[in-house]
Structure formats: structure tokens, C-alpha cells
Amino acid sequence: MNVQFAALRLAWRNILRNRRRSLVTILIATVGCLSILVASGFALYTYDMVRESSAGEFGHITVAGKDYFTRDEETPLQYGISDHRELTAALLKEASVKRILPRVSLSGLVSNGDKSVIFLGIGADVPGEAEVRGDILKLEAGSLTGKPGDPPAVLLGVDLAKSLNAKPGTGLTLLATTTSGGINAVDVMVAGIVSTGWREVDKRLVYTDVGTAQHLLVSDRVSTLSVYLDSTDATPAALERLAMADPAHAYQPWWVQAFFYHSVRGLYDRVFGLLGLIIGMLVFFSVVNTLAMAVVERTREIGTMRAMGAMPGEIVAQFLREGALIGAVGALLGTLLAAGIVLASPHTGLQMPPPPGRSVGYPLLVIATLPLYLITNTGIISLCAAAAWFASRKAAKKPIVEALAHV
Amino acid sequence: MTPALPAETREPSLAIDLSGIVKHYRMGEEDIPALRGVDLEVPVGTFLAVRGPSGSGKSTLLNICGLIDAADRGRYLLAGENVAGLDEEARTMIRRRAIGFVFQSYNLVPVMSVRDNIEYPLLLLGQSVDERRARVDEILGQVGLSGMADRRPDQLSGGQRQRVAIARALVKSPTLVIADEPTANLDTTTASQVIDLMRALGHRHNATFLIATHDDRMTAHCDAVHSITDGVLQ
Ligand SMILES: Nc1ncnc2c1ncn2[C@@H]1O[C@H](COP(=O)(O)OP(=O)(O)OP(=O)(O)O)[C@@H](O)[C@H]1O
Ligand SMILES: [Mg+2]
Numbered sequence: 328m329n330v331q332f333a334a335l336r337l338a339w340r341n342i343l344r345n346r347r348r349s350l351v352t353i354l355i356a357t358v359g360c361l362s363i364l365v366a367s368g369f370a371l372y373t374y375d376m377v378r379e380s381s382a383g384e385f386g387h388i389t390v391a392g393k394d395y396f397t398r399d400e401e402t403p404l405q406y407g408i409s410d411h412r413e414l415t416a417a418l419l420k421e422a423s424v425k426r427i428l429p430r431v432s433l434s435g436l437v438s439n440g441d442k443s444v445i446f447l448g449i450g451a452d453v454p455g456e457a458e459v460r461g462d463i464l465k466l467e468a469g470s471l472t473g474k475p476g477d478p479p480a481v482l483l484g485v486d487l488a489k490s491l492n493a494k495p496g497t498g499l500t501l502l503a504t505t506t507s508g509g510i511n512a513v514d515v516m517v518a519g520i521v522s523t524g525w526r527e528v529d530k531r532l533v534y535t536d537v538g539t540a541q542h543l544l545v546s547d548r549v550s551t552l553s554v555y556l557d558s559t560d561a562t563p564a565a566l567e568r569l570a571m572a573d574p575a576h577a578y579q580p581w582w583v584q585a586f587f588y589h590s591v592r593g594l595y596d597r598v599f600g601l602l603g604l605i606i607g608m609l610v611f612f613s614v615v616n617t618l619a620m621a622v623v624e625r626t627r628e629i630g631t632m633r634a635m636g637a638m639p640g641e642i643v644a645q646f647l648r649e650g651a652l653i654g655a656v657g658a659l660l661g662t663l664l665a666a667g668i669v670l671a672s673p674h675t676g677l678q679m680p681p682p683p684g685r686s687v688g689y690p691l692l693v694i695a696t697l698p699l700y701l702i703t704n705t706g707i708i709s710l711c712a713a714a715a716w717f718a719s720r721k722a723a724k725k726p727i728v729e730a731l732a733h734v
Numbered sequence: 735m736t737p738a739l740p741a742e743t744r745e746p747s748l749a750i751d752l753s754g755i756v757k758h759y760r761m762g763e764e765d766i767p768a769l770r771g772v773d774l775e776v777p778v779g780t781f782l783a784v785r786g787p788s789g790s791g792k793s794t795l796l797n798i799c800g801l802i803d804a805a806d807r808g809r810y811l812l813a814g815e816n817v818a819g820l821d822e823e824a825r826t827m828i829r830r831r832a833i834g835f836v837f838q839s840y841n842l843v844p845v846m847s848v849r850d851n852i853e854y855p856l857l858l859l860g861q862s863v864d865e866r867r868a869r870v871d872e873i874l875g876q877v878g879l880s881g882m883a884d885r886r887p888d889q890l891s892g893g894q895r896q897r898v899a900i901a902r903a904l905v906k907s908p909t910l911v912i913a914d915e916p917t918a919n920l921d922t923t924t925a926s927q928v929i930d931l932m933r934a935l936g937h938r939h940n941a942t943f944l945i946a947t948h949d950d951r952m953t954a955h956c957d958a959v960h961s962i963t964d965g966v967l968q
Pocket of ligand 1: 787
């Protein structure tokens with residue numbers, strides 16, 4: 328029979344010597360592995376989700392005039408893009424670019440005749456925005472676009488609509504400073520009410536089409552072009568190529584603006600890192616405890632093997648195999664259970680509470696990735712092997728006569 | 735003492751050659767002399783008994799001869815090779831190759847089958863599967879346990895267990911077998927059977943046996959008997 332296999336079989340028999348004790352240890356390794364996999368799977372899902380929503384909000388890459396990201400504009404659209412149609416056509420030639428959305432930032436006053444409120448507006452391709460933002464731009468009432476023949480349409484944030492007492496169909500006036508410093512006004516009609524989940528944003532938000540925004544500001548520029556790619560992973564490569572090919576404009580990836588993504592990651596990395604450390608220690612000491620008892624019980628056996636010519640290292644190796652086997656069985660069970668949870672998690676309907684500043688929560692999902700499972704399994708097995716080394720290293724070097732006299 | 739012939743060609747006639755072996759144990763302040771200058775020459779293939787009252791130093795002597803303990807002073811040639819000053823690793827390698835052990839309480843590994851227990855010393859020597867199987871089958875026949883290869887030690891009688899232990903000690907054809915009170919746990923009939931078996935197999939494998947006992951009935955079965963009292967060998 329294969330020597331390795333025989334050694335593993337022997338290790339398994341030794342584990343079965345004290346079934347109850349070994350079972351408890353294996354279960355601790357199982358629960359340890361399971362909790363690491365589920366907690367990390369949840370964190371990875373959250374990272375993915377926040378990443379996608381950040382990228383959805385800003386676009387994977389934002390293109391603007393040269394100084395847009397580094398200086399404040401003194402007049403509206405000062406660092407805007409004037410040739411945005413040509414630029415859009417050029418950008419669309421890049422293979423990974425899926426869609427380009429122009430945006431005009433504007434601010435001013437919105438009035439219902441009785442009351443004027445400050446607004447922060449975006450002139451944009453409204454249906455396109457709704458599509459890329461998904462959950463982040465939810466239509467609460469009305470529709471995204473106006474009817475032909477009506478005045479230019481706007482969407483209002485829920486809290487702004489409440490403060491203006493506006494409903495779909497209400498007529499409003501937008502007032503803003505033009506690019507040349509004058510004041511301009513446009514009469515608009517509310518097409519729909521939207522919410523972003525951010526209360527601070529919903530208090531001031533006005534969406535209108537690019538043409539209306541440009542008309543209000545008296546300009547043919549746009550502030551930025553938001554570039555959407557096939558996948559978020561394609562961002563670094565696309566960014567490099569696009570920025571290289573077009574030194575006349577500034578290119579910024581999504582992560583520069585994604586403060587929420589960075590803070591979630593920072594927090595979860597610390598929380599789950601600590602959790603992993605605690606679980607690791609728990610597994611380690613429980614295996615140390617189990618094997619230390621086994622080592623004491625088998626002292627005379629160790630002495631016998633040493634007398635027959637086994638090196639201390641060979642004795643330790645035997646316990647290492649036992650520790651690793653406990654770890655492997657525990658990790659396997661933990662992996663199976665975690666996989667079950669991953670498969671079941673979309674069907675539970677569980678929701679996480681809204682993050683600070685937001686008004687909507689997100690679904691509690693757990694995902695699995697190959698590196699996560701490989702690293703966790705290897706980690707648990709190595710931890711158990713290390714515990715076995717820790718538990719047996721002294722006994723393996725005990726004077727043989729003493730070990731043989733042990734009762 | 736200079737060997738008369740170069741080491742490669744000389745067939746040592748002495749398995750054990752001890753002179754001036756001294757061993758003290760220290761228990762706190764107390765100094766316990768266990769061996770006070772033991773000289774011993776054992777020709778190859780001898781079945782030798784060391785007898786003496788409890789505490790006389792039998793186990794200490796056997797442990798030193800079996801290289802699981804070291805003397806404080808004295809010279810020890812094992813099959814002509816000076817093994818007195820060796821470190822633990824070198825002693826381990828010599829034990830692996832050349833020394834077998836039979837213990838009073840058998841010391842079989844309970845989770846291993848009879849075959850696996852006997853095979854273990856050969857695994858340490860890195861022998862091939864076929865070689866191991868052939869050797870184990872052969873020695874199982876010699877100790878009369880051919881049909882019991884797959885049993886666990888707890889499925890055997892005391893006499894059968896000790897025969898497994900004898901097989902385990904002899905399977906690698908060692909120079910020396912150390913047996914400290916091998917029959918103390920056995921009834922008289924079984925004990926003489928075990929002693930006779932050891933002696934027969936010892937001669938067959940040309941192994942030197944060193945047996946400690948305080949049972950005078952056993953010494954009748956031995957080639958030679960030495961007595962030890964208070965750490966002094968007569
Ligand atoms: N580890 C030890 N520490 C202290 N003293 C020891 C130790 N081992 C043996 N001795 C002492 O050394 C002396 C010889 O002991 P040894 O075990 O060699 O005797 P023995 O002849 O084998 O006795 P028994 O027949 O009871 O087995 C005794 O006085 C004993 O008390
Ligand atoms: Mg003794």
C-alpha cells in the first residue's frame with residue numbers, strides 16, 4: 328500500500344481513538360471555516376454592490392475639460408466640453424465602451440410662484456441615467472419624460488417636490504446664472520418625482536434634459552461625459568488607453584469619487600479581519616488542546632517509536648497529519664455548509680438596514696469566489712497543522728526512558 | 735584498543751563490549767549511583783540474561799546498551815563500533831538499523847493491525863512495499879501468527895501480543911535485541927514459551943539478546959546469565 332495513504336489512514340484511526348473529543352474539534356474547525364466563508368462572502372458581495380453602484384452613479388470613467396477636476400469653475404461650464412458630440416463619437420470607438428452619458432451641472436433657484444428653493448440640477452439623458460443608476464434613481468411618481476407639446480420636463484427629488492408642493496404636471500420656473508454672468512429663466516413642467524436614497528440629495532435634486540440645461544445657461548457645452556464600460560474590471564485598462572489617446576481632456580476613474588465605497592471597505596476589512604483573527608485563534612487553540620491531550624495519552628507510544636528509531640520530526644509529522652486531517656475534514660464540512668448558504672441566500676429575502684445617510688437598505692447576499700475558498704481552506708488546514716506542531720514538539724523530544732516510563 | 739584488522743573486513747566477534755560504564759541519577763540533592771563501573775563482553779548471537787533484585791540497575795544497563803540512555807562515563811562498542819559519545823540523532827539512526835526492543839507491557843500501537851505494527855521498523859528504514867510484505871509474512875510465520883496479521887492488538891492474548899512485539903523487534907534483523915522483563919506480565923507456561931521462542935529466533939537471525947529478569951525460572955533458558963547487585967555486575 329502507498330506509504331502516504333497508510334500514514335493518512337493511521338492518522339484517521341488516531342483521530343477516531345477519542346471520537347467525542349475529535350468530533351468537537353472538527354466541528355469547531357467546521358464552524359470556523361463556515362463563519363469565515365459566510366462573513367467574507369457577505370463582505371465581498373457588499374464590496375461588489377457598492378462598487379457597481381458607485382460606478383453606476385459616476386460612470387466608470389468621467390471625461391471633462393482639462394482643469395475640471397482640479398479647479399473650481401468661476402462661471403458655469405467654464406471647464407466644460409464644447410465638442411462633446413465629436414468626443415462622444417470618438418470614445419465610442421473604444422471596444423469596451425458601452426454607453427456615454429453627457430451631463431450638465433447647474434444650480435440656481437426653482438420656484439412655484441409662491442416659494443423659491445435652491446436646487447442642484449443635472450441636465451442629462453434622463454432615460455439613460457435611470458437605466459445606469461438602477462436602484463439609485465427610483466421613479467416614485469409620474470414618468471421620466473414629458474409629453475410632446477408640453478413645456479420642457481423636469482424630475483424632482485422627493486423632498487424637493489414636497490417642499491414645493493409639486494406633483495407631476497405642476498409648472499415651475501428654473502432660474503440660474505448664465506455662462507456670461509446674466510440671469511436666465513426657463514418654464515418647465517414636472518414629469519416625475521424620483522428618489523436616490525440619499526436624503527440630502529433628494530432635497531435639492533432637479534433632473535432635466537441636456538438641451539434645457541444648455542438653454543438655461545446659454546451655452547452649448549456639457550460639464551462631463553460619463554463613460555460606461557462592459558464591466559467595472561475593464562476600467563483601469565480603458566482609462567489608460569483613453570487618457571493616452573486624448574491629452575486634451577481630463578479622465579477620472581470611478582474610484583476617485585467613490586467615498587462611500589472606500590469607507591465601507593475600510594470598515595468591513597477591519598471588522599471582518601478581526602473576526603477572522605478571533606476565529607483563527609479559536610480553531611488553533613481548540614486543536615492544540617485536543618492534540619495536547621492525545622500527545623499525553625500517547626507518551627509511551629511516542630517513546631516506543633523513538634526507541635525503534637523514529638526521529639522527533641517523524642513523531643511530529645504524525646501529529647501534523649492528524650491536525651491537518653482534522654482541519655481538512657472541518658474545512659470540507661464548513662465549505663459545503665457555506666456553499667449551501669450561498670445558494671440559499673438570494674431566496675431568504677433578508678435585507679440589510681440602510682447605511683448611514685441613505686434611506687434604503689440592500690439585500691443580504693453571500694457570494695463565493697474561488698480565491699476566497701482556496702485561501703480559507705488552506706488557512707484552516709495550515710492552522711490545524713501548526714496547532715499539531717505546537718502540541719507535539721516537546722513530547723517528541725522527551726527523553727525516551729522517561730516517555731517509556733509514562734503510565 | 736586498536737582493532738587487529740581494518741574495520742571493513744573485520745567481523746566483530748563481540749556484539750556488546752562495555753568497560754567502566756558509570757551512571758548516576760540525580761534526584762534534587764540526592765545522587766543515586768545506578769551503575770558503578772560495569773564491564774561486559776557479549777559475543778554475537780548470545781542469548782544473555784541479566785538478573786538481579788529490584789533497583790539493582792538492570793534497566794539502566796539495558797537502556798544504555800539499547801542507546802535510549804547514555805552513560806556518564808565508560809566505553810561502549812556496539813558490534814565493534816564506538817557508540818559512547820554519539821549525539822541523539824546518530825544514536826537514533828543506529829537504533830533504527832541495529833537495535834530491536836521488547837517491552838514488559840508489549841507497547842504495541844493499538845490503532846495499528848498486527849501487520850502494521852511489525853511493518854513499522856521497516857517503514858522507518860524506507861524499505862519497498864514488496865520487501866516489507868515479504869519480511870512481515872516471513873516473521874509472522876516464525877512467531878506462529880500467520881493467520882492474525884489483520885487483528886488489532888486488543889484482539890490478542892498477552893502471549894500473542896508479546897510474540898507480535900518479538901516479531902517487530904526481529905523483523906529488521908537487528909544486531910541487538912533489548913528485552914526488559916519481557917515475561918513479567920505473562921503466566922509461567924506462556925513465559926517459558928515466549929523465552930524459548932525469543933531464543934530460537936535470536937539464534938536463527940544471529941541476533942544478540944539482552945534480557946533483564948528477576949525470575950530465576952527464566953534464566954534456565956538462556957545461554958549465559960549475569961547477576962547485578964547495586965550497580966555492580968558479577
Ligand atoms: N529516572 C530515575 N531517577 C532517579 N533514580 C533512578 C531513575 N531510574 C532509576 N533510578 C535508580 O537507579 C537505580 C537502578 O534502577 P533500575 O531501574 O536500573 O533498576 P532495575 O534493576 O531495573 O529494577 P527493577 O527490577 O525494579 O526494574 C535504582 O536505585 C533506581 O531507584
Ligand atoms: Mg527495571
